């Protein structure tokens with residue numbers, strides 16, 4: 001069984017600037033692996049232990065993003081790829097997902113693809129489902145538990161805020177995982193030594209089957225960033241005191257006044 005995990009390098013701090021195209025300026029900003037992707041990696045490693053799966057990890061980003069692949073090596077993954085090319089720069093969600101789907105196609109046919117639920121910078125939670133659509137495979141997002149798994153199918157629990165759904169999918173398929181699905185292991189010092197010379201394979205535009213430049217990077221990105229700003233905090237705060245009955249009456253009156261009810 002082949003499992004692919006998508007991991008992204010994100011800025012360490014939320015205090016990052018953007019250039020005139022609304023593109024994040026990542027140079028000189030400390031980076032780390034997107035926290036949700038640690039859960040995706042841990043899920044893959046658990047399945048590797050349970051089913052003898054082979055785990056491949058992929059990132060799309062500038063060359064320095066290969067550090068997240070090296071971190072994944074220290075956790076125990078088997079293969080690592082970085083998709084990097086100037087043509088991929090400035091990608092929005094659509095172009096990022098397309099690039100990842102094409103990268104996956106150029107590497108091989110995974111049975112299961114695992115993504116984090118969302119990132120801490122772009123934060124759209126759309127990349128996983130969009131990759132699945134491009135690869136024409138079913139997906140389940142926001143997976144909180146793996147209930148059953150074998151070499152043919154996986155049954156997962158999905159947290160939909162108001163409801164919990166249980167879904168069984170045959171491979172190939174994709175899941176995005178929530179924090180807490182498993183406790184991520186720490187990179188091991190022994191594996192760090194063992195993998196310090198292990199290469200990260202770079203795939204570029206010319207390795208892809210689809211060579212239409214307007215599907216990638218800024219030119220494949222319909223999103224136009226007009227302005228990025230910190231939201232203003234909404235000012236008015238009121239503290240009410242009283243019995244439960246008084247407070248609920250007050251709440252009812254306020255909600256009516258604001259025309260919520």
Ligand SMILES: Cc1cc2nc3c(=O)[nH]c(=O)nc-3n(C[C@H](O)[C@H](O)[C@H](O)COP(=O)(O)OP(=O)(O)OC[C@H]3O[C@@H](n4cnc5c(N)ncnc54)[C@H](O)[C@@H]3O)c2cc1C
Nearest residue numbers: 022023024060092093115116118119122123124125126127
């Ligand atoms: C309006 C807007 C403007 C943007 N402008 C810029 C910009 O100018 N510059 C810029 O750098 N980014 C920009 N972004 C963010 C950029 O689009 C995202 O980096 C990219 O689309 C991934 O989306 P996300 O971070 O929301 O991922 P999510 O959908 O939140 O991520 C879910 C999961 O997908 C996988 N994943 C996501 N990205 C990658 C990746 N690169 N490699 C491997 N796996 C991945 C991971 O498993 C991750 O946990 C912008 C986003 C929006 C919405």
